[in-house]
Each structure stands twice: as structure tokens, then as C-alpha cells.
Amino acid sequence: MLDAHFTAQRGQFNIEMPLHVEQEILVLCGPSGSGKTTILQCLSGLLKPVSGFIKLNGRVLFSDKEKINLPPRERNIGYVFQDYALFPHLTVKQNVTYGIKKDHRNSSLLDPLKLLHSFGIGHLAERYPGQISGGEKQRVALARALATQPELLLLDEPLCALDKDIRSTLRFELRKIHQEWQIPFILVTHDEEDAAVLGDTKMSLFRKRTAASGTAQQSTCSHS
Numbered sequence: 001m002l003d004a005h006f007t008a009q010r011g012q013f014n015i016e017m018p019l020h021v022e023q024e025i026l027v028l029c030g031p032s033g034s035g036k037t038t039i040l041q042c043l044s045g046l047l048k049p050v051s052g053f054i055k056l057n058g059r060v061l062f063s064d065k066e067k068i069n070l071p072p073r074e075r076n077i078g079y080v081f082q083d084y085a086l087f088p089h090l091t092v093k094q095n096v097t098y099g100i101k102k103d104h105r106n107s108s109l110l111d112p113l114k115l116l117h118s119f120g121i122g123h124l125a126e127r128y129p130g131q132i133s134g135g136e137k138q139r140v141a142l143a144r145a146l147a148t149q150p151e152l153l154l155l156d157e158p159l160c161a162l163d164k165d166i167r168s169t170l171r172f173e174l175r176k177i178h179q180e181w182q183i184p185f186i187l188v189t190h191d192e193e194d195a196a197v198l199g200d201t202k203m204s205l206f207r208k209r210t211a212a213s214g215t216a217q218q219s220t221c222s223h224s
């Protein structure tokens with residue numbers, strides 16, 4: 001379970017974010033620049049919030065009062081980036097193996113090939129990212145993120161680069177993966193259909209101008 005309430009700042013932009021996510025898919029929606037990526041970056045440890053706290057399954061990841069700010073590698077959070085961020089010089093199998101913690105690499109439970117087969121891409125193990133399609137890259141990125149055995153999975157626009165048919169197949173697969181892994185997912189999307197099909201809960205972000213100069217921006221949110 002994720003429990004968080006923090007504020008963050010990016011230049012003239014600031015946001016206050018209360019979050020409570022059980023084993024569900026929370027969809028974050030909002031216009032461009034409303035702070036969706038900023039929220040994922042704070043949760044994953046790539047950006048330090050200004051104040052507040054972030055707790056995952058009772059473990060404090062960030063707390064300004066307790067002066068705790070765990071680095072990304074100690075947070076146990078999987079992150080699937082918008083452009084998938086696969087290593088182009090590593091094969092599909094090596095990309096997934098990279099996600100497996102060193103002391104688990106010999107465990108049969110986390111066999112990268114088994115993981116690839118469970119995503120229907122076992123036959124692509126020896127190919128490089130430049131030799132596979134967008135939908136296949138998306139599956140590799142998911143397999144790599146889940147290979148770390150995360151307690152929370154963050155997905156930034158995971159389906160945006162894909163065409164309509166593969167998009168609906170992958171929506172269904174994402175829901176299946178979520179049921180199998182039983183961890184909270186936070187998914188950012190601009191797409192109403194993604195939000196409706198994938199989200200157990202939806203949080204909408206809104207931008208408003210706050211400073212007299214009209215340059216400062218603040219985001220607020222509402223749940224549905």
C-alpha cells in the first residue's frame with residue numbers, strides 16, 4: 001500500500017499531492033504540464049519533494065521531518081518510461097536480466113526467459129531493441145520493470161506510442177499482469193479509453209495560475 005502526501009516544485013510550477021493507493025490501478029489524468037511526470041519522479045526518487053512524506057508498505061521512502069530520502073535503487077519501485085528506455089546495446093534477454101537484482105540472478109523463480117515467455121516474447125530474447133516493434137518493446141520494458149520484484153509499478157503513458165489494435169490488446173494484458181502481481185500500479189495517460197478500461201480509481205489534475213505575474217502554476221487534484 002502506498003500512502004503519501006507531499007509538495008513538489010519544478011521552476012515556477014508547484015504541486016501538492018495526497019495519494020493513497022491499495023492493490024489497485026490508479027490512473028493519473030490531466031493536461032500537458034499538469035504535473036503527472038513530476039509525481040512519478042517524486043515517488044521513484046528521481047526528484048526530491050519539498051515537503052511531506054512517502055510511505056510504501058509502511059516503509060518510509062521520503063520524509064522531510066525525519067530527513068529521509070531513499071535513492072531510487074532502495075525504493076523497490078518499478079518504472080516504465082514513456083519511451084521504454086531500453087538499453088539499445090543489450091539484447092532483450094540482457095535488458096530483462098539487468099532488472100533482476102544481482103543476488104537473485106541464479107534464482108529459477110526469476111528466470112528472465114520464463115518472464116519473457118510469460119509476456120509472449122520469449123522468441124525475441126536474442127534480438128536487440130532496434131529489431132523489435134513498439135508493442136514488443138513495451139512488453140520488454142514491463143518485463144524488465146517487474147524483474148526487480150517491485151512493490152509498486154509506475155507507468156508513464158505506457159500505450160501512447162502504439163496503434164489502436166495493439167493498444168487494446170495491451171490494455172487487457174496490463175490488467176491481467178496487475179491481477180497476477182497483486183501490487184499497486186500508478187498509470188499516467190492522456191487517453192480517456194485507457195483511463196476507463198484500466199483504472200480502478202482515477203485522479204484528475206488541474207492547472208491554475210497563482211502568482212500576480214501569471215507565471216506561477218499550481219496543480220490540484222480530484223478523485224473519482
Ligand SMILES: Nc1ncnc2c1ncn2[C@@H]1O[C@H](COP(=O)(O)OP(=O)(O)OP(=O)(O)O)[C@@H](O)[C@H]1O
Binds near residue numbers: 012013033038039
Ligand atoms: N526540469 C524542469 N525545470 C523547470 N520546470 C520543469 C522541469 N520539468 C518540468 N517542468 C515544469 O513542471 C510542470 C509539470 O511538468 P510535468 O512534466 O510533470 O507535466 P506532465 O503532466 O507530465 O506533462 P506531459 O503530459 O506533457 O508529459 C510543467 O509546467 C513543466 O514546464
